[in-house]
Amino acid sequence: MLQEIFAAEDGTVETLSFEGEFIEGAxxxxxxxxxxxxxKCRFVSCVFARSRFMQTIFERSELxxxxxxxxxxxxxxxxxxxxxxxxxxxxxxxxxxxxxxxxRCANFAESSWNGCExxxxxxxxxxxxxxxxxNSAFRHADFTGADFFKTPLKGLDFSDSVIEGITxxxxxxxxxxxxxxxxxxxxxxxxxxxxxx
Numbered sequence: 001m002l003q004e005i006f007a008a009e010d011g012t013v014e015t016l017s018f019e020g021e022f023i024e025g026a027x028x029x030x031x032x033x034x035x036x037x038x039x040k041c042r043f044v045s046c047v048f049a050r051s052r053f054m055q056t057i058f059e060r061s062e063l064x065x066x067x068x069x070x071x072x073x074x075x076x077x078x079x080x081x082x083x084x085x086x087x088x089x090x091x092x093x094x095x096x097x098x099x100x101x102x103x104r105c106a107n108f109a110e111s112s113w114n115g116c117e118x119x120x121x122x123x124x125x126x127x128x129x130x131x132x133x134x135n136s137a138f139r140h141a142d143f144t145g146a147d148f149f150k151t152p153l154k155g156l157d158f159s160d161s162v163i164e165g166i167t168x169x170x171x172x173x174x175x176x177x178x179x180x181x182x183x184x185x186x187x188x189x190x191x192x193x194x195x196x197x
Contacts, residue, residue, distance in 0.1 A: 006031060078121075153178040163188075 002021055005013055006028060017037040024044040031051040041061040052072045063083040070090040078098040083106055091111040098118040105125050112132040122142035129149040133156060140160050147167040154177025163184060168174050172191050180188065 148174050150174070152176070158184065 002013065002018055002023060003026055005016065011028075011030060012032045012034075013036055014032070014034045015036070017039065018041055019039040021038070021041040022044075023042070023046055025046065026043075027047045028051055029047050029049045031048065032054070033051065033056045034054045035056070036053075037057045037059070038061045039057075039059045041058075042064070043062065043066055044064045045066065046063075047067040048071055049067050049069045050071060051068070052074070053076045054072075054074045056073075056076045057079065058077070058081045059079045061081045063081075063086050065084070066086040068086055068088045068091060071088065071092075073091065073093045073096045075094070076096045078096075078101040080099070081101045082104075083102065084104045085106070086103075087107045088111055089107050089109045091108070093111065093113045093116050095115045096113075097116065098121045100119075101121045103121065103123045103126055106123065107127045108131055109127050109129040110131065111128075112134070113136045114134045116136040117139070118137075118141055119139040120141075121138075122144075123146050124142055125145040126143075127147040128151050129147050131148075131151045133151070133153070136156070138156065138158065138161055141158075142162040143158070143166055144162050145165045145167075146163075149167055149169055151174055153174050157179040159179050159181040163180070164187070168191065172188075175188065
């Protein structure tokens, strides 16, 4: 049904709810989704490049291997959803939240996050290279194997999150101003060649 509405409304989908949709390989480039709800929907290898998502909800849904490059997300919510291997490079996130969701192997390179929150969510082996964070927060997140190359983490608090095996630049300048717990500080010290007794 989504594809038919998208075609009929010239790329605009507004104030609608979709449940149980399975879509593979569809092109939704430059679409506008406003006040839309996706429940138990699955998108595989779909293209959403330069699309806009405003006040939209993804609940118990999946985005697998999707192209989300340079998309815009405003006041959008991911709840209990799985986003794997999808490309959000150059995307803009504003007041967007993630709750109990998984973003495994997602590419957020060169994206910007303003006023966003993620809680009890995982970003295992995802890329946050050259990302800009402003007034955003992560709580109980799993960043195992994530890439933060050239991403300033100042002002963020990772003290209740998992940061094992993260990638940083040689000088680890990304860590300046980041809040971590004592155990994490010991682990991070090893990146500087320090031995903590």
